[in-house]
Amino acid sequence: MKVFKALTIAGSDSGGGAGIQADLKTFQELSVYGMSAITAVTAQNTLGVQGVYPLDPEAVAGQLDAIGTDLPPDAVKTGMLFSGDIIRIVAEKVKQYEWSNLVVDPVMVAKGGSPLLQEEAVKSMTAHLLPLALVTTPNLPEAEILTGLHIQSLKEREEAARILHAMGSRYVVLKGGHDPLTENVVDLLYDGHEFIYLESTRIKTRHTHGTGCTYSAALAAELAKGKSVTTAVETAKAFIQAAIEDGLNIGGGHGPTNHFAYMNRLRRFGHDQNDQ
Numbered sequence: 001m002k003v004f005k006a007l008t009i010a011g012s013d014s015g016g017g018a019g020i021q022a023d024l025k026t027f028q029e030l031s032v033y034g035m036s037a038i039t040a041v042t043a044q045n046t047l048g049v050q051g052v053y054p055l056d057p058e059a060v061a062g063q064l065d066a067i068g069t070d071l072p073p074d075a076v077k078t079g080m081l082f083s084g085d086i087i088r089i090v091a092e093k094v095k096q097y098e099w100s101n102l103v104v105d106p107v108m109v110a111k112g113g114s115p116l117l118q119e120e121a122v123k124s125m126t127a128h129l130l131p132l133a134l135v136t137t138p139n140l141p142e143a144e145i146l147t148g149l150h151i152q153s154l155k156e157r158e159e160a161a162r163i164l165h166a167m168g169s170r171y172v173v174l175k176g177g178h179d180p181l182t183e184n185v186v187d188l189l190y191d192g193h194e195f196i197y198l199e200s201t202r203i204k205t206r207h208t209h210g211t212g213c214t215y216s217a218a219l220a221a222e223l224a225k226g227k228s229v230t231t232a233v234e235t236a237k238a239f240i241q242a243a244i245e246d247g248l249n250i251g252g253g254h255g256p257t258n259h260f261a262y263m264n265r266l267r268r269f270g271h272d273q274n275d276q
């Protein structure tokens with residue numbers, strides 16, 4: 001049996017709801033062998049981020065070399081990268097090892113408002129990493145910072161997606177979780193030709209810690225299995241919808257999503273997700 005492997009390059013969340021921990025849980029649920037390169041350690045729980053301890057860029061490079069020389073991943077995702085120096089090292093290694101199935105989740109700020117990316121690093125993200133991305137998955141505030149647009153209307157979302165595509169990302173998913181005005185959550189997928197809207201019921205819950213990480217990890221896992229971007233985006237959306245619907249009421253703040261939910265539902269309905 002072929003073993004599909006996915007790599008997450010991201011920060012550690014001690015509370016287990018976001019970052020590396022969310023990514024590995026998602027890979028596992030979707031039957032993909034998970035590997036990690038940690039960029040920063042955060043002291044974090046459902047109440048917020050209490051500390052950020054970035055790793056030396058050399059330590060990040062060392063982890064990527066260890067993986068690149070022995071365990072070539074079928075897909076790679078990036079999350080919290082913290083600094084321009086780390087972004088440049090990651091971009092260099094992605095090119096060196098020719099990792100083409102790259103999902104860039106341009107994580108900038110945690111739910112509670114703590115910065116997870118230095119301001120000066122935004123330029124490195126657009127100059128060095130986005131041109132290597134197969135898919136980038138910004139939320140609305142991240143898309144505004146990356147493009148310089150103020151995004152309100154659907155037309156402005158489409159314009160932002162066009163700009164991100166022109167920056168080099170072959171596909172763009174503009175996530176709509178942060179849009180407070182709409183009844184439904186609307187994500188926008190753009191491949192350089194057409195706009196596809198993925199709509200789902202907005203779940204009213206405060207347990208949304210790690211939604212973006214989990215979503216992009218599910219996308220990377222499906223790409224690792226050889227699924228098309230469109231199919232992988234649809235599965236990732238179903239995965240996160242189930243994970244938010246069955247969110248975990250633990251901790252005193254924003255509880256995490258439920259990584260078991262999607263597969264539990266498929267099992268209940270007698271499907272194996274590899275049959276899809």
Ligand SMILES: Nc1ncnc2c1ncn2[C@@H]1O[C@H](COP(=O)(O)OP(=O)(O)OP(=O)(O)O)[C@@H](O)[C@H]1O
Binds near residue numbers: 139178200203204209
């Ligand atoms: N309340 C909600 N109900 C249903 N789906 C949601 C909700 N919030 C977010 N989503 C979905 O979750 C995914 C992540 O979207 P979101 O905009 O929250 O990303 P994010 O802000 O990067 O996440 P994070 O804040 O964890 O970094 C998207 O597919 C979005 O549609």
Ligand SMILES: Cc1ncc(COP(=O)(O)O)c(N)n1
Binds near residue numbers: 012019042107
């Ligand atoms: C290590 C790490 N990576 C990413 C996030 C974003 O997740 P959220 O916006 O849900 O706090 C986070 N909080 N911590």
